[in-house]
Every structure is written in C-alpha cells, then in structure tokens.
Amino acid sequence: MSILAIETSKDRFALAQGGMGEPGRIPMTRITLGSAVLRGTVVTALMASLMPTSALAAPPVDLSKWSPEYVRSIAGTQDFDTAADCAKVTPLDYKGRLTFWYQGVFEGDPDLLRQYYKDFFETFRKTYPNIQLEEQALTYNDLLDKFRTALLGNAAPMAVRLQILGGTEFASKGYLAPLKPEDVGYSTEDFWPGAMKAVTWEGVTYGIPTNNETMAFIWNADIFKRAGLDPDKAPATWEDVVKYSKQIHDKLGIAGYGLVARKNAGNTPYRFMPQLWAYGGGVFDEATANPTYEQVQLDSPQSKAALQASYDMYVRDKSVPVSALTNQQADNQPLFVAGQLGMMISHPSDYNVMLDLQKKATGTDKDKAQTVIDNMRYGLIPTGPDGKRAVVFGGSNIHILKPEYVEGGKVDEPAAKAIICMWTSPEWSLKMAYAGSNPGNLNGFKTKWMKERLDNIKFLDVTTSMLPYGIPFPALPQAPEIMNIIIPDMLQNALTGAMTVDEAADDAAKKVKDVMGGL
Amino acid sequence: MTIVTGKAEARRRLQPGTAGTLRKIWEHRADYAYVLPAIAVMLIVIAYPIYYTVELSFFKTPPGLQLRDKTFIGFDNYTTILTSQVFWKVTWNTLIWTLGSTFISFVLGFATALALHRDFIGRGVLRAILIIPWVISAVAASYIWKWIYHSDFGIIGAVLVGLGLADRPPNFIDNVSTVLPSLIVVNIWREFPFAMIMMMAGLQTVPDQLLRAAKVDGASAWQRFWHVTFPHLRNVSVVTMLLLAVANFNSFIIPWIMTGGGPSNASHIWITHIYELAFGRQRWGVASAYSVLLFLTLMTLGYFYVRALSGNERKEGSA
Structure with a gap:
C-alpha cells in the first residue's frame, strides 16, 4: 500500500460522494455510503500501514468499519468508571505534588471547551484530593518556546501535554521519560496508530495521545449562491478553490478563501500542508506509507504547483484576505461569521466558535451571524489534480519528564500517572475534545458523551470522516522548525513577491536540508 | 650606585597609592555594604547571563541535540551571522527602526513640550491626554x-474607502515596503510622550530672566529659542535621544505582536530575529553571538549616555 491516507481518483473513499451525488459534501446524518467493501479495504490498509505490529492485536473499535454510521453505532455502548480505573494506577488517597503544563484553550476555542477544562481540573482535585496540583495553561504558539526555555534551565514541569508536533523533538533529545499506554492502565491498541507514531522515537514510546483530529472544509452556502456557485457543493479540487475564490471576490467584493500564512503560528502548516500533499508534494515523503524522510521534496514540481495555487489566489486574483500574512485562523473566524469570507479549512470546533461569536454579537450583527451559521456547510477537504485528498493528522500528547530536567530534580511519577490516566481515559479524552477534537483513546467513541456529542455538535460526522485521510507531520525533531518557520517563510516569500514561486520553494528546500544537517 | 629596576620602581610608586585606595575603601566600608546586595543581585541576574551568552556564542548548538552537547567552534557563529544576507537585511531594518523612531519621537516630543510650555486653558488636560x-x-x-x-477591515482603511479616497483599504502591514514604516508610526505614537516629558522637565530649567533679557534686546522668537532655550536643553536632549535609542534597539513587543517579524522578514529587527533564532529555531549559539553584537552596540550607546550625564554633572559642578 503506497498511497496511505491519500485518496486517488480511482479508489476514492466512498464518503467523499456522500452517496448523494454531491462530491465533497456530506449531508448531516443522511450519509449513504457507497461501496462498503471498497471503503473497508482502503481504510483497513490505511490503518494497517500506520499501525505498529503490536497494535494489530485488538483495537477496541473496528477501524476497518470506520464511517459516520459506525461511529454513531458504537456511541453510548459502554460505560467506564474513570476513578476506579485510575485507582488501579495510582491509589485515590495517594499523597503527592505535581507540576503540569498543558496546551490549553485560547481565544479561538469555543466556550464549551473552556468549561470542560475547568471541570477536568475540579474533578481531578476531587478524585485525588491529596495530590497538590500546580497546573499551567499555555497557548499553542507559546507552549513550545516556554517549554524549551524551561528545559534549558532544568525547570520543566513534571508532566506536560504538548501538541502532536512536539513529542518527537523532545523525545529525541532525551528530555522525556518512556511512557506507554500500558503504564497508565490502557493498551497501545486503544489509541490511533498514527498518533502512536508521533510519540515513538527509535522504537520507544514516550507519551500517550490525548486527542486527535483532522480538519474539514467549510463554506457559506449563501455566499456561494450569490456568487453564482452551487450552494450545496464544495469545491472538489484545489483548482476549484482557486476558481471559486476568484468568482466570489469578483462578484461580491469579499474574500473567497481564508488563506493563513502567518509565521510562528500552528494554523499555517495545518492549512497549507493538505494543499501541498494533495498536489503530490511534501516536505519529504511523509505522505507515503513508510516515510524515510531522506529526500526533500519542497522544490518538486508538485510542491511548486501547490505554492503557485496560493500565489494565484493572493497575488494574481487578490481573492483572499490581504491580511493573510499576519493573520491566523482566529482572525478568519470573525470574518467568516460576518459573512466576509466564503470558505476555509476548518477545525472541528469552528461550528461552536461561530455559535459563540453569534451569541456575543449585538443588534443586526447577531442576525447576520445567525444567517451565516444557518448557511454554514461542512465538506471534505478538496483533492489535488490527481484526485489525492489529504489532511494533517493533528492532536496532542501527554508526557512525563525525566527528573534531571524538572524543577527540584524530582518527578512524582504516581501523581503524573494519575493525571495522565484521567486525561487519557475514555471519559475525559472525549470530554476534553468535546467540541474541538476527537478522543485519543478510541474507547471514548463508545461513551455516552460521544452519543450526546453527535447529537449536539453539528458537522461532527464530517470532521471525523476526514480522520482516515490524516497524515501526521514528519516524526522528526526538526518538524516544529520546518512547519512553524520554514513553511510560512516560503509562503510569505512567494506571496509578498520577495521571491518568485520557484525561488521560494527552492529556498525553503535548502533551508530544510540545512536544518537536517545537509541532507 | 644603586640600580633600580623598572619593576621595583613601579612597585615603589604604587605602594602609597594602593594603601591610599585601601584606606579609602575601608573608610567607605559602610557605603560598600549598602550597595553590596544590589551588586550581588546584579552579578547573578546580569553578569552571569552575559558571561554565559558570550561563552555560548563560541559553540555550535545543533537544534536536534541538547544544549550540553554543544561543540566549540570559535568565531564561526560570528562569521555565520556577518556573512548572512538576512543579517544585513535585519540590520538595515534595525537602523531604520531605531533612527526613525528615535529622531521623530524626539522631534515630536520636543515640539509638543514647547507647545505645552506656554500657559493656556486646558494645558493640564491636554498634557494628561498626551x-x-x-x-x-x-x-x-x-x-x-x-x-x-x-x-x-482596519479603521483607517474603512475611513479612506468611506470618504472615497481609496478603492480598497491600504495595505499597511502585509506588504514588505510599508510594514516597517507602519510599525515605526506605532512606536513613535507610544514613545513621543516620553520625549515630551523629558523636554518639558528640561524647559523648566531654562532661566526666565535670560529669555526676558533676550526679548528686551530685540531677539525674535526663533532667535530666543535657538540661542537661549536650545543650548540649555542640549544635554537633556542628548540623554533623551540616547535613552530612546537604547529602548528602540531593544524594542520587541510591537514588531513581534503585530507582524512576528514578517512578512518575509521585512519587519524583523535584531531583537526579534534573535528571539526567533533562539526560541523558534533553537540556534542558541548563533543567537548568543547575535546577542553579543547587540550588547556591544548597546554598550557603545550606554557609554555615550554616561558621558552625556557626566558632562551634565561637570557643567552643574562648575556653574
């Protein structure tokens, strides 16, 4: 199996058709899946290729059946007693102290998520009343910088929840203690195989995934209609995105596609990499079944074609927000809800974010926002010219530090395991991802909260449907620099005219080679 | 005949002096005791980091390894910086940023101080607002x-489009040509009140009788400013400009928050570039060498600042 997580026109995942003759769009709860056999084959092969040998044992859910219907069928089928499960790992009367940093909620997250984070820490304190917990929330963009600095001064916390991108960097440098799901009462098979890859370095597991998600594509049906486009049809390809974006801009004078190209912001790679992979490009061969990361491909014709598409939208057609170079997704959300943006790659949480923004709006803005929400549509991310579809497999992991890098030189391992057991439990891995992601622990899909979530969170089916297309970032210690600095730099160099598309891609490829030590 | 060697002579000459110095130190032992805690804190939080930064600047610190795995490479980091195209681009940005912000803030602050020095209704309110x-x-x-x-969707753009002065909002910070001037405007907006306060304080020291005498002698307003007021403000002007220059060289918040140094490095100045190299890309060695260069530049400015202050004191002492 060579295509891993990338759909081709020939073996297109039946979900994309939605069974409704509307490529790219999945109507809510009415998805009739086409060829179950074909889908099963593709997904099984996909999962198998991502899966370590041991993980082939017995996952708690049948990944080969992964579909919105299947997810719905298993939701609410099993109860879990988190406190009882974690008591087996760390007794509930354990007395200790824990310092813990985590990537917390930020301004772009829905209020619902804030409440669940608050509930989690309250519940932990009630469950483990004798553990003195000193937690600190940091935003996605600040966490890596602060954590790196703390490590240099041996002042890191005992446990940390990092973005998926960070696990390999810190594991490879030897900062993290080995930690596998079995250490906190779960099994490796309970987690997404792709996510387990992101916490594994040279065969050793250094963390546990807390949540995993893939993004989808959202558009405003009303804007599409007014621009003369089919309001119920998402752009099928990235070429369509370029075309639709121009049409929206030319007809309505507003931005078509929500491009994001800010440097040092995680939003940028999450939105550009699907485009890059869809065109057949990549930083390396990370989009293949068994990536070797030996050859830089940023300067390949396919990668340049992907960059050219962004250039065409920003420079040639001027059909995307001019502010894309300094903006991040949190800046696009208000534009979308104000009806000033036609379409964008969207996080699963964006629907709830829009609801929050609507609640906060006043006067006529409130009605305007409601109209946008009513016209909001979710679909699969467009494909490349050869029918390839891809999305970043995102999420977060939780880790324990080695004592020598921790303030005070000691790690309270039972206390750290207690919080990790709770966060990665079926219950809390679901609740903490309620509005914005998916449970890292696959058993979370079986809980009653998943059932409730499916009823409450609109478009959840679509974002979970993108999971099989997920491609993890390269599992390399250099990945954060490549994704957060080199890729955005490449985009900015091309979009500002500082370099041509070719020069920008070549320059980025050279930088990656330098970072990799002269590949 | 006694042969006196150079060393012995030097020792002979030194002894009374050394004893004198030691005696003076002993006499002022209480003063030294008072400043000792401050010196100790400074040594810990300033001297050691400076020493460590200088040391680190001679090491290669591969981003894929821990800092303790660094290797000595002599002046290679300095060579890397000085031969890098980006460095010169960023240096140019830094010069424009520092000189532009400093000079315009000073001129604007000075002009405002002169205006507010006159007595008029609402002066206090205006001063508070500014x-x-x-x-x-x-x-x-x-x-x-x-x-x-x-x-x-910026306010400026909306106003310009609303008044029909532009077809579409101007691109201030997403354009490589306009981003730096746009940030300098923000910096000036923030800094000119400081210059204004400094110059207002300076204006209080200009003797009123001199200005009146000049007026009696028939000097015009400009002549009174140029020949009486300005010479009195020379030292405070130098100090103000040096303080502004040092602050601007070290200015991080505005460019980092507004643009992150972008687009395409067009608003990176030394300090933001150093931050990105160190914390974003983990090139601790290169970032340290860069910091040493910044430190030397700031020390040079500091030297002139101290000289300007000493000049003030000497002048006041001789007056």
Whole structure:
C-alpha cells in the first residue's frame, strides 16, 4: 500500500460522494455510503500501514468499519468508571505534588471547551484530593518556546501535554521519560496508530495521545449562491478553490478563501500542508506509507504547483484576505461569521466558535451571524489534480519528564500517572475534545458523551470522516522548525513577491536540508 | 650606585597609592555594604547571563541535540551571522527602526513640550491626554494598532474607502515596503510622550530672566529659542535621544505582536530575529553571538549616555 491516507481518483473513499451525488459534501446524518467493501479495504490498509505490529492485536473499535454510521453505532455502548480505573494506577488517597503544563484553550476555542477544562481540573482535585496540583495553561504558539526555555534551565514541569508536533523533538533529545499506554492502565491498541507514531522515537514510546483530529472544509452556502456557485457543493479540487475564490471576490467584493500564512503560528502548516500533499508534494515523503524522510521534496514540481495555487489566489486574483500574512485562523473566524469570507479549512470546533461569536454579537450583527451559521456547510477537504485528498493528522500528547530536567530534580511519577490516566481515559479524552477534537483513546467513541456529542455538535460526522485521510507531520525533531518557520517563510516569500514561486520553494528546500544537517 | 629596576620602581610608586585606595575603601566600608546586595543581585541576574551568552556564542548548538552537547567552534557563529544576507537585511531594518523612531519621537516630543510650555486653558488636560500612549501597555497597544491597520477591515482603511479616497483599504502591514514604516508610526505614537516629558522637565530649567533679557534686546522668537532655550536643553536632549535609542534597539513587543517579524522578514529587527533564532529555531549559539553584537552596540550607546550625564554633572559642578 503506497498511497496511505491519500485518496486517488480511482479508489476514492466512498464518503467523499456522500452517496448523494454531491462530491465533497456530506449531508448531516443522511450519509449513504457507497461501496462498503471498497471503503473497508482502503481504510483497513490505511490503518494497517500506520499501525505498529503490536497494535494489530485488538483495537477496541473496528477501524476497518470506520464511517459516520459506525461511529454513531458504537456511541453510548459502554460505560467506564474513570476513578476506579485510575485507582488501579495510582491509589485515590495517594499523597503527592505535581507540576503540569498543558496546551490549553485560547481565544479561538469555543466556550464549551473552556468549561470542560475547568471541570477536568475540579474533578481531578476531587478524585485525588491529596495530590497538590500546580497546573499551567499555555497557548499553542507559546507552549513550545516556554517549554524549551524551561528545559534549558532544568525547570520543566513534571508532566506536560504538548501538541502532536512536539513529542518527537523532545523525545529525541532525551528530555522525556518512556511512557506507554500500558503504564497508565490502557493498551497501545486503544489509541490511533498514527498518533502512536508521533510519540515513538527509535522504537520507544514516550507519551500517550490525548486527542486527535483532522480538519474539514467549510463554506457559506449563501455566499456561494450569490456568487453564482452551487450552494450545496464544495469545491472538489484545489483548482476549484482557486476558481471559486476568484468568482466570489469578483462578484461580491469579499474574500473567497481564508488563506493563513502567518509565521510562528500552528494554523499555517495545518492549512497549507493538505494543499501541498494533495498536489503530490511534501516536505519529504511523509505522505507515503513508510516515510524515510531522506529526500526533500519542497522544490518538486508538485510542491511548486501547490505554492503557485496560493500565489494565484493572493497575488494574481487578490481573492483572499490581504491580511493573510499576519493573520491566523482566529482572525478568519470573525470574518467568516460576518459573512466576509466564503470558505476555509476548518477545525472541528469552528461550528461552536461561530455559535459563540453569534451569541456575543449585538443588534443586526447577531442576525447576520445567525444567517451565516444557518448557511454554514461542512465538506471534505478538496483533492489535488490527481484526485489525492489529504489532511494533517493533528492532536496532542501527554508526557512525563525525566527528573534531571524538572524543577527540584524530582518527578512524582504516581501523581503524573494519575493525571495522565484521567486525561487519557475514555471519559475525559472525549470530554476534553468535546467540541474541538476527537478522543485519543478510541474507547471514548463508545461513551455516552460521544452519543450526546453527535447529537449536539453539528458537522461532527464530517470532521471525523476526514480522520482516515490524516497524515501526521514528519516524526522528526526538526518538524516544529520546518512547519512553524520554514513553511510560512516560503509562503510569505512567494506571496509578498520577495521571491518568485520557484525561488521560494527552492529556498525553503535548502533551508530544510540545512536544518537536517545537509541532507 | 644603586640600580633600580623598572619593576621595583613601579612597585615603589604604587605602594602609597594602593594603601591610599585601601584606606579609602575601608573608610567607605559602610557605603560598600549598602550597595553590596544590589551588586550581588546584579552579578547573578546580569553578569552571569552575559558571561554565559558570550561563552555560548563560541559553540555550535545543533537544534536536534541538547544544549550540553554543544561543540566549540570559535568565531564561526560570528562569521555565520556577518556573512548572512538576512543579517544585513535585519540590520538595515534595525537602523531604520531605531533612527526613525528615535529622531521623530524626539522631534515630536520636543515640539509638543514647547507647545505645552506656554500657559493656556486646558494645558493640564491636554498634557494628561498626551501621556496616555506612553502608559498604555505595549501589548494592548500592539493589538489595537493591528486592527487599526488591518489590511481588510482596519479603521483607517474603512475611513479612506468611506470618504472615497481609496478603492480598497491600504495595505499597511502585509506588504514588505510599508510594514516597517507602519510599525515605526506605532512606536513613535507610544514613545513621543516620553520625549515630551523629558523636554518639558528640561524647559523648566531654562532661566526666565535670560529669555526676558533676550526679548528686551530685540531677539525674535526663533532667535530666543535657538540661542537661549536650545543650548540649555542640549544635554537633556542628548540623554533623551540616547535613552530612546537604547529602548528602540531593544524594542520587541510591537514588531513581534503585530507582524512576528514578517512578512518575509521585512519587519524583523535584531531583537526579534534573535528571539526567533533562539526560541523558534533553537540556534542558541548563533543567537548568543547575535546577542553579543547587540550588547556591544548597546554598550557603545550606554557609554555615550554616561558621558552625556557626566558632562551634565561637570557643567552643574562648575556653574
């Protein structure tokens, strides 16, 4: 199996058709899946290729059946007693102290998520009343910088929840203690195989995934209609995105596609990499079944074609927000809800974010926002010219530090395991991802909260449907620099005219080679 | 005949002096004791980091390894910086940023101070209002200005389009040519009140009788300013400009929050570039060498600042 997580026109995942003759769009709860056999084959092969040998044992859910219907069928089928499960790992009367940093909620997250984070820490304190917990929330963009600095001064916390991108960097440098799901009462098979890859370095597991998600594509049906486009049809390809974006801009004078190209912001790679992979490009061969990361491909014709598409939208057609170079997704959300943006790659949480923004709006803005929400549509991310579809497999992991890098030189391992057991439990891995992601622990899909979530969170089916297309970032210690600095730099160099598309891609490829030590 | 060697002679000459110095130190032992805690704190939080930064600047610190795995490479980091195209681009940005911000803030602050030095109704209120930009948090100001400048929905753009002066909002911070001047405007807006306060304080020291005498002698307003007021303000002007220059060289918040050094490095100045190299890309060695260069530059400015202050003191002493 060579295509891993990338759909081709020939073996297109039946979900994309939605069974409704509307490529790219999945109507809510009415998805009739086409060829179950074909889908099963593709997904099984996909999962198998991502899966370590041991993980082939017995996952708690049948990944080969992964579909919105299947997810719905298993939701609410099993109860879990988190406190009882974690008591087996760390007794509930354990007395200790824990310092813990985590990537917390930020301004772009829905209020619902804030409440669940608050509930989690309250519940932990009630469950483990004798553990003195000193937690600190940091935003996605600040966490890596602060954590790196703390490590240099041996002042890191005992446990940390990092973005998926960070696990390999810190594991490879030897900062993290080995930690596998079995250490906190779960099994490796309970987690997404792709996510387990992101916490594994040279065969050793250094963390546990807390949540995993893939993004989808959202558009405003009303804007599409007014621009003369089919309001119920998402752009099928990235070429369509370029075309639709121009049409929206030319007809309505507003931005078509929500491009994001800010440097040092995680939003940028999450939105550009699907485009890059869809065109057949990549930083390396990370989009293949068994990536070797030996050859830089940023300067390949396919990668340049992907960059050219962004250039065409920003420079040639001027059909995307001019502010894309300094903006991040949190800046696009208000534009979308104000009806000033036609379409964008969207996080699963964006629907709830829009609801929050609507609640906060006043006067006529409130009605305007409601109209946008009513016209909001979710679909699969467009494909490349050869029918390839891809999305970043995102999420977060939780880790324990080695004592020598921790303030005070000691790690309270039972206390750290207690919080990790709770966060990665079926219950809390679901609740903490309620509005914005998916449970890292696959058993979370079986809980009653998943059932409730499916009823409450609109478009959840679509974002979970993108999971099989997920491609993890390269599992390399250099990945954060490549994704957060080199890729955005490449985009900015091309979009500002500082370099041509070719020069920008070549320059980025050279930088990656330098970072990799002269590949 | 006695042969006196050079060393012995030097020792002979030194002895009374050394004893004198030691005696003086002993006499002032209480003073030294008072400043000792401050010196100890400075040694810990300033001297050691400086030493460590200088040391680190001679080491290669591969981003894929821990800092303890660094290897000595002599002056290679300095060579890397000085031969890098980006460094010279960023240096040019830094010069424009520092000189532009410093000079214009000073001129604007001085002009405002002169205007506010006259007695008129509402002077106190106006003075309070003008100080607001300086007391506002730089972080808050940066976010506010980011939205004022927003290339799609900024207030300036909306006003210009609304008045029919532009077809589409001007691109202030998403354009390599306009981003730095746009940030300098924000910096000036924040800094000129400082210059204004300094110059207002300086204006209080200009002897009124001199100005009156000049007026009696028939000097015009410009002549009174140029020949009486300005010479009295020379030292405070130098100090103000040096303080502004040092602050601007070290200015981080506005460019980092508003643009992150972008687009395409067009608003990177030394300090933001150093931050990105160190914390974003983990090139601790290169970032340290860069910091040493910045430190030397600031020390040079500091030297002139101290000289300007000493000049003031000497002048006051001789007066």
